[in-house]
Amino acid sequence: MCTLEKRGQLFLLKLTGDGEHRLNPTLLDSITSAITQIRSDPSSSQSVLITTSHGKFFSNGYDLALADSDPSLRVVMDSKLRSLVADLISLPMPTIAAVTGHASAAGFVLAMSHDYVLMRRDRGFLYMSELDIELVIPPWFAAMIRMKIGSPAARRDVMLTAEKVTAERGLEMGIVDSSYGSAAETVEGAVRLGEELVRRGVDGHVYGGMREALLKQVLHTIGSNESVSNRMRNSGSKL
Amino acid sequence: MCTLEKRGRLFLLKLTGDGEHRLNPTLLDNIRSAITQIRSDPSSSQSVLITTSDGKFFSNGYDLALAASDPPLRAVMAAKLQSLVADLISLPMPTIAAVTGHASAAGFLLAMSHDYILMRRDRGFLYMSELDIELVLPAWFMSMIRMKVVSPAAKRDVALTAEKITADRGLEMGIVDSSHGSAGETVEAAVKLGEEIVRRGADGHVYGRMRETLLREVLHAIGSNESASNGVRNSGSKL
Numbered sequence: 409m410c411t412l413e414k415r416g417q418l419f420l421l422k423l424t425g426d427g428e429h430r431l432n433p434t435l436l437d438s439i440t441s442a443i444t445q446i447r448s449d450p451s452s453s454q455s456v457l458i459t460t461s462h463g464k465f466f467s468n469g470y471d472l473a474l475a476d477s478d479p480s481l482r483v484v485m486d487s488k489l490r491s492l493v494a495d496l497i498s499l500p501m502p503t504i505a506a507v508t509g510h511a512s513a514a515g516f517v518l519a520m521s522h523d524y525v526l527m528r529r530d531r532g533f534l535y536m537s538e539l540d541i542e543l544v545i546p547p548w549f550a551a552m553i554r555m556k557i558g559s560p561a562a563r564r565d566v567m568l569t570a571e572k573v574t575a576e577r578g579l580e581m582g583i584v585d586s587s588y589g590s591a592a593e594t595v596e597g598a599v600r601l602g603e604e605l606v607r608r609g610v611d612g613h614v615y616g617g618m619r620e621a622l623l624k625q626v627l628h629t630i631g632s633n634e635s636v637s638n639r640m641r642n643s644g645s646k647l
Numbered sequence: 648m649c650t651l652e653k654r655g656r657l658f659l660l661k662l663t664g665d666g667e668h669r670l671n672p673t674l675l676d677n678i679r680s681a682i683t684q685i686r687s688d689p690s691s692s693q694s695v696l697i698t699t700s701d702g703k704f705f706s707n708g709y710d711l712a713l714a715a716s717d718p719p720l721r722a723v724m725a726a727k728l729q730s731l732v733a734d735l736i737s738l739p740m741p742t743i744a745a746v747t748g749h750a751s752a753a754g755f756l757l758a759m760s761h762d763y764i765l766m767r768r769d770r771g772f773l774y775m776s777e778l779d780i781e782l783v784l785p786a787w788f789m790s791m792i793r794m795k796v797v798s799p800a801a802k803r804d805v806a807l808t809a810e811k812i813t814a815d816r817g818l819e820m821g822i823v824d825s826s827h828g829s830a831g832e833t834v835e836a837a838v839k840l841g842e843e844i845v846r847r848g849a850d851g852h853v854y855g856r857m858r859e860t861l862l863r864e865v866l867h868a869i870g871s872n873e874s875a876s877n878g879v880r881n882s883g884s885k886l
Binding site for chain 1: 777778779781782783784785786789792793797798799800802803806807808809
Protein backbone atom coordinates (compact mmCIF):
# COMPACT_ATOMS: atom_id res chain seq x y z
CA MET A 409 0.00 0.00 0.00
CA CYS A 410 2.67 2.46 1.04
CA THR A 411 6.25 2.25 2.18
CA LEU A 412 8.33 4.66 4.21
CA GLU A 413 12.05 4.94 3.70
CA LYS A 414 14.57 7.28 5.26
CA ARG A 415 17.53 8.61 3.30
CA GLY A 416 19.63 10.86 5.44
CA GLN A 417 17.21 13.54 6.54
CA LEU A 418 14.68 12.77 3.82
CA PHE A 419 11.58 10.68 4.40
CA LEU A 420 10.38 8.97 1.22
CA LEU A 421 6.76 7.93 1.34
CA LYS A 422 5.82 5.82 -1.62
CA LEU A 423 2.38 4.62 -2.76
CA THR A 424 3.26 1.16 -3.97
CA GLY A 425 2.11 -1.18 -6.71
CA ASP A 426 0.88 -0.61 -10.23
CA GLY A 427 -2.74 0.14 -9.33
CA GLU A 428 -4.57 3.46 -9.15
CA HIS A 429 -3.68 4.10 -5.49
CA ARG A 430 -7.32 4.89 -4.81
CA LEU A 431 -7.65 6.60 -1.48
CA ASN A 432 -9.71 3.91 0.23
CA PRO A 433 -9.85 3.64 4.02
CA THR A 434 -7.00 1.11 4.12
CA LEU A 435 -4.56 3.17 2.07
CA LEU A 436 -5.51 6.33 3.95
CA ASP A 437 -4.82 4.56 7.24
CA SER A 438 -1.51 3.31 5.86
CA ILE A 439 -0.39 6.79 4.85
CA THR A 440 -1.55 8.31 8.13
CA SER A 441 0.37 5.71 10.03
CA ALA A 442 3.52 6.49 8.04
CA ILE A 443 3.08 10.18 8.89
CA THR A 444 2.76 9.26 12.56
CA GLN A 445 5.99 7.30 12.31
CA ILE A 446 7.67 10.32 10.74
CA ARG A 447 6.48 12.62 13.51
CA SER A 448 7.86 10.32 16.18
CA ASP A 449 11.32 10.20 14.62
CA PRO A 450 13.71 12.18 16.85
CA SER A 451 15.31 14.03 13.92
CA SER A 452 11.99 14.94 12.34
CA SER A 453 12.29 18.67 12.93
CA GLN A 454 15.31 18.83 10.60
CA SER A 455 13.83 16.63 7.89
CA VAL A 456 11.83 16.79 4.68
CA LEU A 457 9.00 14.56 3.42
CA ILE A 458 8.85 13.44 -0.21
CA THR A 459 5.68 11.66 -1.32
CA THR A 460 5.72 9.72 -4.53
CA SER A 461 4.27 6.60 -6.17
CA HIS A 462 4.92 3.64 -8.38
CA GLY A 463 3.33 3.11 -11.75
CA LYS A 464 0.95 5.06 -13.90
CA PHE A 465 -0.88 6.84 -11.11
CA PHE A 466 0.02 9.15 -8.25
CA SER A 467 -3.56 8.62 -7.09
CA ASN A 468 -6.81 8.43 -8.97
CA GLY A 469 -8.85 9.76 -6.07
CA TYR A 470 -11.33 8.18 -3.71
CA ASP A 471 -12.37 4.56 -4.15
CA LEU A 472 -15.75 5.31 -5.73
CA ALA A 473 -16.44 1.67 -6.58
CA LEU A 474 -16.09 0.86 -2.90
CA ALA A 475 -18.39 3.75 -1.99
CA ASP A 476 -21.00 2.51 -4.44
CA SER A 477 -21.01 -0.89 -2.79
CA ASP A 478 -21.12 0.67 0.69
CA PRO A 479 -22.25 4.32 0.66
CA SER A 480 -21.30 4.93 4.29
CA LEU A 481 -17.67 4.56 3.25
CA ARG A 482 -17.83 7.82 1.30
CA VAL A 483 -18.03 9.71 4.54
CA VAL A 484 -15.28 7.56 6.06
CA MET A 485 -12.88 8.23 3.18
CA ASP A 486 -13.61 11.94 3.17
CA SER A 487 -13.10 12.10 6.91
CA LYS A 488 -9.83 10.17 6.77
CA LEU A 489 -8.48 12.30 3.94
CA ARG A 490 -9.39 15.48 5.79
CA SER A 491 -7.47 14.24 8.83
CA LEU A 492 -4.52 13.28 6.70
CA VAL A 493 -4.41 16.64 4.96
CA ALA A 494 -4.69 18.49 8.29
CA ASP A 495 -1.82 16.29 9.46
CA LEU A 496 0.27 17.21 6.42
CA ILE A 497 -0.51 20.90 6.92
CA SER A 498 0.78 20.82 10.50
CA LEU A 499 3.71 18.50 9.72
CA PRO A 500 6.89 19.92 11.24
CA MET A 501 8.91 19.75 8.03
CA PRO A 502 8.76 20.88 4.40
CA THR A 503 6.84 18.52 2.11
CA ILE A 504 7.37 17.71 -1.56
CA ALA A 505 5.01 15.79 -3.85
CA ALA A 506 6.98 14.08 -6.60
CA VAL A 507 4.10 13.49 -9.02
CA THR A 508 5.18 10.66 -11.27
CA GLY A 509 1.70 9.65 -12.49
CA HIS A 510 -1.87 10.90 -12.88
CA ALA A 511 -3.32 12.69 -9.89
CA SER A 512 -7.10 13.00 -10.05
CA ALA A 513 -9.68 14.46 -7.73
CA ALA A 514 -8.76 13.57 -4.14
CA GLY A 515 -5.37 12.46 -5.53
CA PHE A 516 -4.85 15.94 -7.00
CA VAL A 517 -5.79 17.44 -3.62
CA LEU A 518 -3.30 15.14 -1.91
CA ALA A 519 -0.55 16.41 -4.21
CA MET A 520 -1.57 20.04 -3.58
CA SER A 521 -1.39 19.38 0.16
CA HIS A 522 2.38 19.46 -0.16
CA ASP A 523 4.52 22.63 -0.09
CA TYR A 524 6.20 21.84 -3.42
CA VAL A 525 4.79 19.95 -6.39
CA LEU A 526 7.35 18.48 -8.78
CA MET A 527 6.02 16.60 -11.79
CA ARG A 528 7.11 14.59 -14.79
CA ARG A 529 6.40 16.26 -18.09
CA ASP A 530 6.60 13.26 -20.42
CA ARG A 531 3.22 11.93 -19.35
CA GLY A 532 0.50 12.17 -16.75
CA PHE A 533 -1.82 14.95 -15.67
CA LEU A 534 -3.50 16.62 -12.75
CA TYR A 535 -7.25 16.46 -13.10
CA MET A 536 -10.21 17.62 -11.02
CA SER A 537 -12.43 14.92 -12.49
CA GLU A 538 -15.53 15.63 -10.47
CA LEU A 539 -17.29 17.75 -13.09
CA ASP A 540 -16.91 14.89 -15.57
CA ILE A 541 -18.28 12.32 -13.15
CA GLU A 542 -21.11 14.53 -11.92
CA LEU A 543 -19.93 15.13 -8.41
CA VAL A 544 -19.66 18.51 -6.77
CA ILE A 545 -16.36 18.97 -5.00
CA PRO A 546 -16.48 19.50 -1.26
CA PRO A 547 -15.84 23.03 0.03
CA TRP A 548 -12.54 22.01 1.53
CA PHE A 549 -11.22 20.87 -1.88
CA ALA A 550 -12.23 24.31 -3.19
CA ALA A 551 -10.43 25.99 -0.28
CA MET A 552 -7.25 24.09 -1.18
CA ILE A 553 -7.64 25.01 -4.85
CA ARG A 554 -8.06 28.68 -3.96
CA MET A 555 -4.98 28.54 -1.76
CA LYS A 556 -2.75 26.72 -4.20
CA ILE A 557 -3.97 28.06 -7.53
CA GLY A 558 -3.66 31.81 -7.75
CA SER A 559 -5.19 33.01 -10.96
CA PRO A 560 -8.96 33.14 -11.32
CA ALA A 561 -8.70 31.80 -14.87
CA ALA A 562 -6.64 28.81 -13.72
CA ARG A 563 -9.10 28.07 -10.91
CA ARG A 564 -11.94 28.16 -13.40
CA ASP A 565 -10.04 25.87 -15.78
CA VAL A 566 -9.29 23.37 -13.03
CA MET A 567 -12.71 23.32 -11.37
CA LEU A 568 -15.18 24.32 -14.04
CA THR A 569 -13.66 22.85 -17.20
CA ALA A 570 -12.01 19.84 -15.52
CA GLU A 571 -8.88 20.49 -17.55
CA LYS A 572 -6.35 17.66 -17.71
CA VAL A 573 -3.35 19.67 -16.52
CA THR A 574 0.02 18.53 -17.84
CA ALA A 575 3.22 19.48 -16.01
CA GLU A 576 3.93 22.30 -18.46
CA ARG A 577 0.45 23.70 -18.07
CA GLY A 578 0.81 23.20 -14.31
CA LEU A 579 3.96 25.34 -14.39
CA GLU A 580 2.10 28.09 -16.21
CA MET A 581 -0.74 27.92 -13.71
CA GLY A 582 1.67 27.97 -10.79
CA ILE A 583 0.44 24.63 -9.43
CA VAL A 584 3.66 22.83 -10.36
CA ASP A 585 6.99 24.17 -9.14
CA SER A 586 9.24 22.31 -11.59
CA SER A 587 8.95 19.64 -14.28
CA TYR A 588 11.23 16.76 -15.28
CA GLY A 589 11.82 14.43 -18.21
CA SER A 590 10.81 11.19 -16.50
CA ALA A 591 9.52 9.67 -13.27
CA ALA A 592 13.02 8.95 -12.01
CA GLU A 593 14.24 12.46 -12.78
CA THR A 594 11.26 13.85 -10.88
CA VAL A 595 12.19 11.86 -7.79
CA GLU A 596 15.84 12.91 -8.17
CA GLY A 597 14.69 16.52 -8.42
CA ALA A 598 12.66 16.06 -5.26
CA VAL A 599 15.64 14.56 -3.45
CA ARG A 600 17.84 17.47 -4.53
CA LEU A 601 15.27 20.02 -3.40
CA GLY A 602 14.82 18.12 -0.15
CA GLU A 603 18.55 18.18 0.54
CA GLU A 604 18.66 21.91 -0.19
CA LEU A 605 15.79 22.50 2.25
CA VAL A 606 17.54 20.40 4.90
CA ARG A 607 20.71 22.45 4.40
CA ARG A 608 18.78 25.65 5.18
CA GLY A 609 18.53 24.33 8.71
CA VAL A 610 15.12 25.72 9.52
CA ASP A 611 13.40 24.51 12.69
CA GLY A 612 10.65 22.14 11.56
CA HIS A 613 8.30 23.01 14.39
CA VAL A 614 8.35 26.70 13.56
CA TYR A 615 7.97 25.84 9.87
CA GLY A 616 4.93 23.66 10.59
CA GLY A 617 3.40 26.43 12.70
CA MET A 618 3.95 28.91 9.88
CA ARG A 619 2.34 26.63 7.34
CA GLU A 620 -0.69 26.17 9.54
CA ALA A 621 -0.97 29.94 9.85
CA LEU A 622 -0.57 30.42 6.09
CA LEU A 623 -3.15 27.72 5.30
CA LYS A 624 -5.48 28.73 8.11
CA GLN A 625 -8.50 29.10 5.84
CA VAL A 626 -8.00 25.63 4.39
CA LEU A 627 -7.73 24.14 7.89
CA HIS A 628 -10.84 25.99 8.91
CA THR A 629 -12.83 24.59 5.98
CA ILE A 630 -11.45 21.07 6.58
CA GLY A 631 -12.74 21.22 10.14
CA SER A 632 -16.14 22.46 9.11
CA ASN A 633 -19.11 20.05 9.13
CA GLU A 634 -20.65 21.31 5.92
CA SER A 635 -17.93 19.59 3.87
CA VAL A 636 -19.45 16.19 4.45
CA SER A 637 -23.06 16.93 3.53
CA ASN A 638 -22.10 18.76 0.34
CA ARG A 639 -20.18 15.73 -0.86
CA MET A 640 -23.31 13.60 -0.70
CA ARG A 641 -25.21 15.67 -3.22
CA ASN A 642 -25.25 13.22 -6.08
CA SER A 643 -25.54 9.63 -4.98
CA GLY A 644 -26.23 8.37 -8.49
CA SER A 645 -22.76 9.27 -9.72
CA LYS A 646 -21.29 7.81 -12.88
CA LEU A 647 -17.75 6.55 -12.57
CA MET B 648 11.50 59.35 15.13
CA CYS B 649 9.29 60.46 12.27
CA THR B 650 8.56 63.68 10.49
CA LEU B 651 5.54 64.77 8.48
CA GLU B 652 5.90 67.16 5.59
CA LYS B 653 3.35 68.43 3.11
CA ARG B 654 4.27 69.09 -0.49
CA GLY B 655 1.26 70.34 -2.39
CA ARG B 656 -1.21 67.50 -2.01
CA LEU B 657 1.37 64.97 -0.93
CA PHE B 658 2.00 64.04 2.69
CA LEU B 659 5.52 62.76 3.21
CA LEU B 660 5.94 60.68 6.33
CA LYS B 661 9.56 59.90 7.01
CA LEU B 662 11.07 57.55 9.58
CA THR B 663 14.11 59.56 10.56
CA GLY B 664 17.67 58.86 11.61
CA ASP B 665 20.16 56.20 10.64
CA GLY B 666 18.89 53.48 12.98
CA GLU B 667 16.76 50.42 12.27
CA HIS B 668 13.45 52.25 12.80
CA ARG B 669 12.36 49.40 15.03
CA LEU B 670 8.62 49.58 15.62
CA ASN B 671 8.76 50.18 19.37
CA PRO B 672 5.82 51.75 21.21
CA THR B 673 7.25 55.27 20.89
CA LEU B 674 7.79 55.16 17.13
CA LEU B 675 4.40 53.51 16.62
CA ASP B 676 2.76 56.29 18.63
CA ASN B 677 4.66 58.88 16.61
CA ILE B 678 3.55 57.42 13.28
CA ARG B 679 -0.01 57.10 14.53
CA SER B 680 -0.01 60.69 15.61
CA ALA B 681 1.25 61.79 12.18
CA ILE B 682 -1.62 59.83 10.57
CA THR B 683 -4.07 61.58 12.89
CA GLN B 684 -2.65 64.93 11.79
CA ILE B 685 -3.07 63.89 8.15
CA ARG B 686 -6.70 62.92 8.73
CA SER B 687 -7.49 66.25 10.31
CA ASP B 688 -6.07 68.22 7.40
CA PRO B 689 -8.99 69.84 5.49
CA SER B 690 -7.64 68.84 2.07
CA SER B 691 -6.93 65.25 3.11
CA SER B 692 -9.57 63.71 0.87
CA GLN B 693 -7.73 64.92 -2.23
CA SER B 694 -4.26 63.93 -1.03
CA VAL B 695 -1.79 61.06 -1.10
CA LEU B 696 0.45 59.66 1.64
CA ILE B 697 4.05 58.66 0.90
CA THR B 698 5.89 56.80 3.66
CA THR B 699 9.65 56.55 3.48
CA SER B 700 12.73 56.51 5.67
CA ASP B 701 16.27 57.77 6.16
CA GLY B 702 19.24 55.46 6.12
CA LYS B 703 19.81 51.78 5.60
CA PHE B 704 16.47 50.55 6.91
CA PHE B 705 12.83 51.14 6.09
CA SER B 706 12.10 49.28 9.31
CA ASN B 707 13.70 46.19 10.82
CA GLY B 708 10.50 45.14 12.60
CA TYR B 709 9.41 45.12 16.21
CA ASP B 710 11.88 46.10 18.90
CA LEU B 711 12.64 42.54 20.01
CA ALA B 712 15.44 43.61 22.35
CA LEU B 713 12.94 45.80 24.18
CA ALA B 714 10.43 42.93 24.31
CA ALA B 715 13.11 40.59 25.68
CA SER B 716 13.82 43.03 28.49
CA ASP B 717 10.10 43.67 29.16
CA PRO B 718 7.87 40.91 27.75
CA PRO B 719 4.48 42.65 28.11
CA LEU B 720 5.74 45.17 25.54
CA ARG B 721 5.46 42.52 22.84
CA ALA B 722 1.71 42.59 23.13
CA VAL B 723 1.77 46.40 23.32
CA MET B 724 3.77 46.72 20.09
CA ALA B 725 1.56 44.16 18.35
CA ALA B 726 -1.57 46.01 19.42
CA LYS B 727 -0.20 49.38 18.37
CA LEU B 728 0.90 48.08 14.96
CA GLN B 729 -2.48 46.45 14.40
CA SER B 730 -4.17 49.77 15.17
CA LEU B 731 -1.83 51.63 12.88
CA VAL B 732 -2.38 49.21 10.03
CA ALA B 733 -6.15 49.35 10.48
CA ASP B 734 -5.76 53.15 10.38
CA LEU B 735 -3.77 52.96 7.14
CA ILE B 736 -6.32 50.61 5.61
CA SER B 737 -9.14 53.06 6.29
CA LEU B 738 -7.11 56.16 5.41
CA PRO B 739 -9.12 58.37 3.03
CA MET B 740 -6.30 58.66 0.47
CA PRO B 741 -4.02 56.47 -1.61
CA THR B 742 -0.83 55.39 0.14
CA ILE B 743 2.63 54.72 -1.26
CA ALA B 744 5.54 53.06 0.54
CA ALA B 745 8.82 54.33 -0.91
CA VAL B 746 11.04 51.52 0.38
CA THR B 747 14.55 52.91 0.44
CA GLY B 748 16.04 50.38 2.88
CA HIS B 749 15.54 46.93 4.37
CA ALA B 750 12.03 46.09 5.47
CA SER B 751 11.90 43.07 7.75
CA ALA B 752 9.11 41.33 9.60
CA ALA B 753 6.73 43.98 11.01
CA GLY B 754 8.60 46.48 8.83
CA PHE B 755 7.82 44.43 5.72
CA LEU B 756 4.25 44.26 6.90
CA LEU B 757 4.15 48.03 7.33
CA ALA B 758 5.32 48.46 3.73
CA MET B 759 2.66 46.00 2.50
CA SER B 760 0.01 48.02 4.33
CA HIS B 761 0.34 50.65 1.60
CA ASP B 762 -1.47 50.57 -1.75
CA TYR B 763 1.74 50.90 -3.76
CA ILE B 764 5.25 49.73 -3.00
CA LEU B 765 8.09 51.42 -4.83
CA MET B 766 11.53 50.14 -3.98
CA ARG B 767 15.18 50.80 -4.71
CA ARG B 768 16.87 48.01 -6.62
CA ASP B 769 20.50 48.84 -5.90
CA ARG B 770 20.34 47.50 -2.37
CA GLY B 771 18.02 46.39 0.40
CA PHE B 772 15.46 43.64 0.70
CA LEU B 773 12.04 42.68 2.01
CA TYR B 774 12.30 39.85 4.46
CA MET B 775 9.84 37.92 6.62
CA SER B 776 12.52 37.08 9.11
CA GLU B 777 10.37 35.25 11.62
CA LEU B 778 11.17 31.71 10.40
CA ASP B 779 14.87 32.42 10.80
CA ILE B 780 14.44 33.79 14.31
CA GLU B 781 12.00 31.05 15.25
CA LEU B 782 8.86 33.07 15.66
CA VAL B 783 5.59 32.07 14.04
CA LEU B 784 3.89 34.87 12.12
CA PRO B 785 0.66 36.08 13.67
CA ALA B 786 -2.55 35.25 11.83
CA TRP B 787 -3.10 38.83 10.73
CA PHE B 788 0.39 39.03 9.14
CA MET B 789 -0.52 35.90 7.17
CA SER B 790 -3.75 37.53 6.13
CA MET B 791 -1.84 40.55 4.76
CA ILE B 792 0.61 38.24 2.98
CA ARG B 793 -2.26 36.32 1.40
CA MET B 794 -3.82 39.58 0.31
CA LYS B 795 -0.73 41.26 -1.09
CA VAL B 796 1.35 38.36 -2.39
CA VAL B 797 -0.57 36.77 -5.18
CA SER B 798 0.94 33.53 -6.35
CA PRO B 799 0.78 30.53 -4.03
CA ALA B 800 4.45 29.80 -4.64
CA ALA B 801 5.35 33.39 -3.74
CA LYS B 802 3.19 33.20 -0.59
CA ARG B 803 5.03 30.03 0.37
CA ASP B 804 8.41 31.60 -0.38
CA VAL B 805 7.64 34.69 1.71
CA ALA B 806 6.24 32.82 4.72
CA LEU B 807 8.01 29.46 4.62
CA THR B 808 11.41 30.14 3.10
CA ALA B 809 12.06 33.58 4.62
CA GLU B 810 13.49 34.69 1.30
CA LYS B 811 15.38 37.98 1.22
CA ILE B 812 13.44 39.67 -1.54
CA THR B 813 15.21 42.25 -3.68
CA ALA B 814 13.20 44.86 -5.58
CA ASP B 815 13.41 42.93 -8.82
CA ARG B 816 12.35 39.69 -7.19
CA GLY B 817 9.59 41.69 -5.54
CA LEU B 818 8.48 42.83 -8.99
CA GLU B 819 8.29 39.22 -10.19
CA MET B 820 6.30 38.26 -7.12
CA GLY B 821 3.93 41.17 -7.58
CA ILE B 822 4.75 42.65 -4.17
CA VAL B 823 6.68 45.61 -5.59
CA ASP B 824 5.02 47.89 -8.14
CA SER B 825 8.17 49.48 -9.55
CA SER B 826 11.89 49.48 -8.84
CA HIS B 827 14.33 52.40 -9.03
CA GLY B 828 18.06 52.96 -9.20
CA SER B 829 18.62 54.63 -5.85
CA ALA B 830 16.89 55.89 -2.71
CA GLY B 831 16.56 59.38 -4.22
CA GLU B 832 15.03 58.02 -7.43
CA THR B 833 12.58 55.89 -5.45
CA VAL B 834 11.27 58.90 -3.55
CA GLU B 835 11.09 60.98 -6.76
CA ALA B 836 9.09 58.22 -8.42
CA ALA B 837 6.77 58.06 -5.40
CA VAL B 838 6.24 61.81 -5.68
CA LYS B 839 5.50 61.50 -9.41
CA LEU B 840 3.06 58.66 -8.81
CA GLY B 841 1.46 60.62 -5.99
CA GLU B 842 0.96 63.64 -8.23
CA GLU B 843 -0.52 61.46 -10.96
CA ILE B 844 -2.96 59.97 -8.48
CA VAL B 845 -3.93 63.41 -7.18
CA ARG B 846 -4.65 64.50 -10.76
CA ARG B 847 -7.14 61.66 -11.12
CA GLY B 848 -9.21 63.47 -8.53
CA ALA B 849 -10.80 60.48 -6.80
CA ASP B 850 -12.67 61.25 -3.60
CA GLY B 851 -10.48 60.07 -0.74
CA HIS B 852 -13.36 59.04 1.47
CA VAL B 853 -14.81 56.75 -1.17
CA TYR B 854 -11.29 55.46 -1.89
CA GLY B 855 -10.70 54.66 1.75
CA ARG B 856 -13.98 52.77 2.05
CA MET B 857 -13.20 50.82 -1.12
CA ARG B 858 -9.86 49.80 0.30
CA GLU B 859 -11.46 48.69 3.54
CA THR B 860 -13.85 46.53 1.57
CA LEU B 861 -11.05 45.06 -0.53
CA LEU B 862 -8.92 44.32 2.55
CA ARG B 863 -11.87 43.18 4.63
CA GLU B 864 -10.27 39.84 5.55
CA VAL B 865 -7.13 41.55 6.80
CA LEU B 866 -9.21 43.96 8.92
CA HIS B 867 -11.12 41.00 10.25
CA ALA B 868 -7.92 39.19 11.19
CA ILE B 869 -6.60 42.34 12.85
CA GLY B 870 -9.77 42.71 14.85
CA SER B 871 -9.74 39.12 15.94
CA ASN B 872 -8.37 38.47 19.44
CA GLU B 873 -6.27 35.51 18.46
CA SER B 874 -3.91 37.79 16.58
CA ALA B 875 -2.42 39.10 19.80
CA SER B 876 -1.70 35.72 21.34
CA ASN B 877 -0.33 34.18 18.15
CA GLY B 878 2.39 36.81 17.93
CA VAL B 879 3.89 35.75 21.21
CA ARG B 880 4.36 32.06 20.61
CA ASN B 881 8.06 31.61 21.08
CA SER B 882 9.52 33.51 23.98
CA GLY B 883 12.98 31.97 23.62
CA SER B 884 13.53 33.51 20.21
CA LYS B 885 16.99 34.02 18.79
CA LEU B 886 17.61 37.51 17.55
